[in-house]
Amino acid sequence: MANRLGNSASESELDQEFMRGGGEWTVPHDCQGLRLDQALMRCTSGLGRRGARRVFEQCLVLVEGRRRVAGFRVQAGQRISLRPLESGRGDVESRNPDDHLPVVLAARDESFAALVKPSGMHSEVVAGSTGPSIEAVLPELFPGIPAILLNRLDQSVSGLLLVALGDPAAQKYAAWQEQGLVRKQYLAAVRGNLSEEMLIQTTLDTAKRRRVRPIPGIEPDPLRWTRALPLSSSDERDESLVLVEILKGRRHQIRAHLAWAGHPVVLDPLYGPGPDLGWIYLHHCRIDLPDFSASVLPCWKEWQVNPLWKHSLPEDQSG
Structure with a gap:
């Protein structure tokens, strides 16, 4: 009706x-x-x-x-x-998570779980907001377990959020991340034709402001670098599909680094021309720990996403 x-x-x-x-x-x-x-x-x-x-x-x-x-x-x-x-319930591999239930379990073992966050949903509880968040439903999803959210995604970004099922797992994750043993891969559609792999080492000023600001100089910590590998392109739309990897990300790191390199994420109103539709073409598709991994692909009708692309980046990011 x-x-x-x-x-x-x-x-x-x-x-x-x-x-x-x-x-x-x-x-x-x-x-x-x-x-x-x-x-x-x-x-x-x-x-x-x-x-x-x-x-x-x-x-x-x-x-x-x-x-x-x-x-x-x-x-x-x-x-x-x-x-x-x-x-709204459905199989995570055959649907677009943005169009159904906000929270889907992608993988779980005794120590970790990976959840799928749709674009438009908060990772953490936001004071004064009536919108849902992943953090708010953790007690319901893992009753009796002290579930701890380990990574954050911007509200407009979709994909995997990692949860530690107890303090020992959270401490183990923190140690692995400091050692560069946590790999996070994203799929992004960006403006322009990206024809070569990029290793973006620019330092980011992450002071409390809306936009993260690139500043002159190379970031001394290789764990804070961003690697982008072109996968496909559309001359008609002047866009490229890229696979992005970070090891220990900062706030807005991927969005700011790609925009600084001249390839802002499609629909990003903060680092690109937008328009602001409440979501952008950035999706956390895979996370790898020494003894846990999870993956989920986006449903972007403009791009044919090949599952093999999630393994395309080299192991070493230190250059």
């Missing part, structure tokens, strides 16, 4: 819609640029802040078919639809 948000369906009617399988609405012009939860509150009679929070807790809120968090900025004419959480 298709409606316009401006039709002012009541909160109870909205509840009935998504319990039956979800409704569909179109963002009116007077909601241009609003947060998604604000658009729902403004255009749905009687919903209110508490009702909006309940909508995001009890169903998937999709904009143009992609799952979005409460803070996503909507555009006039976009389609908003609701889907019960129970309908």
Whole structure:
């Protein structure tokens, strides 16, 4: 059943819609640029802040078919639809994790687990946010286990998050990372035609500001370097698909390094031209520890992603 948000369906009617399988609405012009939860509150009679929070807790809120968090900025004419959480389960290898349940288990053993984070979802709990996070669901996913989040991904980035199942595993991970024994590989679509492998050694100023700033000089710690290997390119879109590896990353390291090299990540509004759609073409596809590994590929219809590419980078990154 298709409606316009401006039709002012009541909160109870909205509840009935998504319990039956979800409704569909179109963002009116007077909601241009609003947060998604604000658009729902403004255009749905009687919903209110508490009702909006309940909508995001009890169903998937999709904009143009992609799952979005409460803070996503909507555009006039976009389609908003609701889907019960129970309908979102699926196999991680055959689906796009952004369109279904927020959290999927990719791999687990006695010490570690790897979870799949969709773009648009926070890694950590954010104070004052109604949006979900991986960290918030760890007690539910691992009851009775002191689960510890070991890495972070930007909200707009998708892919693997590693969880230590107890303090000993977390300490082991920290030691391995200092020794350069943790390999993290990402797939990224970038602007321009990247024809040769790059080893980006530029130092990054990670002071507390929105953008990380490259500064003159070579980063003295090889664990902080970024290696990028071209995999495919599109002359029509002037874009390249690259495999990126880091060992011990800094905040925004991949995004800032690729932009500094003249190849910003596609759709990155912070280090490139955007536009800001709430997600970017950067996906953490593989993580390797001495005795644990996990992998998950993105579902990017513009690119044919070959699983063999996840093993294409050389072992040694020190150059």
